[in-house]
Amino acid sequence: MTRETLHGATALVTGADTRLGAAIAANLLQAGVRLATHVNDPAALAAHPSAEVNFAAQATDEQAVTAGLRQVHEAFGALNILVTCHAQPVTGGLLEQPHDAFWAHLDQQLSGSYLFAREAAPLLKSADWGRVVLLSSGWAVGAPGLAAVASAAAGVQVLCKTLSRELGPHGTTVNALAHAFTDSEWLTCDAQALALDEARLREQIGQHVPAGHLGQPEQIAHTVRLLCQPVIGAAVAQTLQCNGGYFRHRT
DSSP: OOOOOOOOOOEEEEEEEEEEEHHHHHHHHTOOOOOEEEEESSSGGOOOOOEEEEEEEETOOOHHHHHHHHHHHHHHOOOOOEEEEEOOOOOTTTTSSSSHHHHHHHIIIIIHHHHHHHHHHHHHHHHHEEEEEEEEGGGOOOOOTBHHHHHHHHHHHHHHHHHHHHGGGGTTTEEEEEOOSSSTHHHHHHHHHOOOOHHHHHHHHHHHOOOOOOHHHHHHHHHHHHHHHTTTTTTOOEEEEEEETSSOOOO
């Protein structure tokens, strides 16, 4: 019989110290999951007191990520849900962005998503069902000043397809969520792409987005929760676009 709700499921949300990550963690808690959270900044460890596990790690630190997943294993034994939301945006034109800054973002977003998925894989396989949602930017299509963001986002979306083939036979579906025009740290990417400052973009949002308003982190969180539902088993290796209708295409 297919499980009907998320109540009692185990979940790890990375980047719970970001606006999107915090909203996703809170939403899953409301659904009744047993929650583990990762934060980038150790000072944010107390941000989610209802989580059973809290750990801090740089997403590019293999040993720290492995140690964090060991805590999850000790607390839960198995893992049903992994949501990766730890990366932060970086912008810069081709001639202005240092090489190190370009690769630092790719390492945080793409390598970090890979590391968390790799270390979570045994726990996901040992559960009776699993869901992985990898967050990335909607600007995988590319835009001026977003070389690092676009490259990392495209990589995450392809990683999603590969992980689906590896984890699918074990009952775990993997999907990506590409967000843009959301009221979060990532709004800087939208402003950069449209050659506007953030304040002007907020004023003019109705001119650019069919929805007529910025998306809210809580709306992204509801969409992630939908993708985590155990009854959503036919959605596999998809990238769901959440951008208020700006990018009118499907990937």
